Amino acid sequence: MAYLRLDKDNQFDSGWKHEMKRVSDGLADQEYCAQMEKEVPTTVQYLIDHGVKFNHHDEKDVFLEFETDQHFVFPEGGGHAIINALFDKIRKFDNVTILWETQAEQLLTAEDGAVTGVKIRKADGRMAKVHGKKVMLACGGFEGNREMLGRYVGPRTEHLELIAPGLKYNTGFGLKMGLEVGAATAGSLSGMHCELVDIRAKKPDAVIWGHGYGIVVNEHSKRFYDEGQRHLFATFEMIALETWRDQNQKSYFVTDSVIMDRFRPGWVYDTTDQEPEQSDTIEGLAEKLGLDPKELKKTVDEFNAAINDKPFELLALDGKRTHGLSPDKTNWANPISKPPYFGAPQLTFTYGGLKCDLDSRVLSTTGVPIPGLYCAGELSGLFYNECKSTYVSPRAREALLASCSKPREERLTWFIDPPATSVLRSLTFGRIAGRDAAQAL
Numbered sequence: 001m002a003y004l005r006l007d008k009d010n011q012f013d014s015g016w017k018h019e020m021k022r023v024s025d026g027l028a029d030q031e032y033c034a035q036m037e038k039e040v041p042t043t044v045q046y047l048i049d050h051g052v053k054f055n056h057h058d059e060k061d062v063f064l065e066f067e068t069d070q071h072f073v074f075p076e077g078g079g080h081a082i083i084n085a086l087f088d089k090i091r092k093f094d095n096v097t098i099l100w101e102t103q104a105e106q107l108l109t110a111e112d113g114a115v116t117g118v119k120i121r122k123a124d125g126r127m128a129k130v131h132g133k134k135v136m137l138a139c140g141g142f143e144g145n146r147e148m149l150g151r152y153v154g155p156r157t158e159h160l161e162l163i164a165p166g167l168k169y170n171t172g173f174g175l176k177m178g179l180e181v182g183a184a185t186a187g188s189l190s191g192m193h194c195e196l197v198d199i200r201a202k203k204p205d206a207v208i209w210g211h212g213y214g215i216v217v218n219e220h221s222k223r224f225y226d227e228g229q230r231h232l233f234a235t236f237e238m239i240a241l242e243t244w245r246d247q248n249q250k251s252y253f254v255t256d257s258v259i260m261d262r263f264r265p266g267w268v269y270d271t272t273d274q275e276p277e278q279s280d281t282i283e284g285l286a287e288k289l290g291l292d293p294k295e296l297k298k299t300v301d302e303f304n305a306a307i308n309d310k311p312f313e314l315l316a317l318d319g320k321r322t323h324g325l326s327p328d329k330t331n332w333a334n335p336i337s338k339p340p341y342f343g344a345p346q347l348t349f350t351y352g353g354l355k356c357d358l359d360s361r362v363l364s365t366t367g368v369p370i371p372g373l374y375c376a377g378e379l380s381g382l383f384y385n386e387c388k389s390t391y392v393s394p395r396a397r398e399a400l401l402a403s404c405s406k407p408r409e410e411r412l413t414w415f416i417d418p419p420a421t422s423v424l425r426s427l428t429f430g431r432i433a434g435r436d437a438a439q440a441l
Ligand SMILES: Cc1cc2nc3c(=O)[nH]c(=O)nc-3n(C[C@H](O)[C@H](O)[C@H](O)COP(=O)(O)OP(=O)(O)OC[C@H]3O[C@@H](n4cnc5c(N)ncnc54)[C@H](O)[C@@H]3O)c2cc1C
Pocket: 001, 002, 003, 004, 079, 102, 103, 104, 105, 138, 139, 140, 141, 163, 164, 167, 169, 170, 171, 172, 173, 174, 205, 348, 349, 376, 377, 378, 379, 419, 420, 421, 422, 423, 424, 426
């Protein structure tokens, strides 16, 4: 699904730029973020004019912490519908040639460094040259390139599955091509966004969103993360990263019928094509999940016994929390009596990319635009690390706190993007690049 952080009037979340500043430790380009906020309504209108229909959603149960008044938007038919609508428009130009199953692998340049085209590899494996006055790179991140993942993101990336099969085509050539002609980078090259998904699912993108309304345990039936520290969009990435790095890639979501009855049907738990495992006892559920029944019962009993008397309120950080656990759950700690579900993380997208200006022109390492070269979308770097102690386990928190006092390059880092903005960012800066390039022709 392509969730879009828009309010009822299709205005972009005014809090996003502040969130970006906070989670990037001040590194994210604030001018770029302001440009995004300013341009998004035009982008949305452009999509509407081209036949994209938007569903407006008022969220009644999940506390969003967006400044959109509990509102978000998604295109009817998902991101695919946007691509189809824009392709319909492109096809109508009689001077456009679309080359399918063709990979851009190298930029062609003139003697003065201006970009003059691309070298492509066709479906039969042969190379060819395509010349053009302007070149725009919009070929995603490097999720499909194990060598680059290992090199940039680091150890254990070989264990990650792709969350959607199409990501294998994002082979990192965009970044390589830019670097070869002297482009600067932006965003955390060692960062990525990943999510907890139902490993039983046969469909892509089977994200288990609602970790905040239950507990998440590791393969030893132990909790390892404060599941309720903030709203789900602020924590789904962090818990997935922690599962991947520190929990042997396995975690299990446990909740009860109070939560399931409240949220289903709906977008929070109906993302997977598999029914949750269910049992009338915690021990029975543990057996179905392949966990030690005694250990899971002990964890759930300890959790239930540690909860305070505050009322359970979904639309606020309600302070209904545990005391004395490690880690405590600081909000939405409702007792668990009848459980289902489990999940594991998969890779969604990378963060590092090329540095662009406000007109989507690729900047060189000397800070000037490389003539003829534009870039938009995931390939343009923006997202940075978050060095924030409250988002991580006690063990990791200790290490992070110790590292926060060190120079930036020596810090341990965790990564987050304020979500429901990537599609809008790609479209907005893609449109800006197209407009600028067209004017220059
Ligand atoms: C499962 C999933 C769920 C997501 N949910 C959301 C969401 O709810 N909201 C949101 O805002 N964002 C979401 N995102 C992120 C968002 O979809 C991406 O950040 C966004 O699509 C990036 O757009 P892009 O055009 O830069 O790259 P992509 O959409 O990845 O497109 C890149 C295209 O370039 C092609 N390509 C790659 N390399 C080459 C090459 N060398 N030559 C030619 N073609 C090439 C690829 O085949 C692909 O078609 C999600 C991502 C995933 C994977």
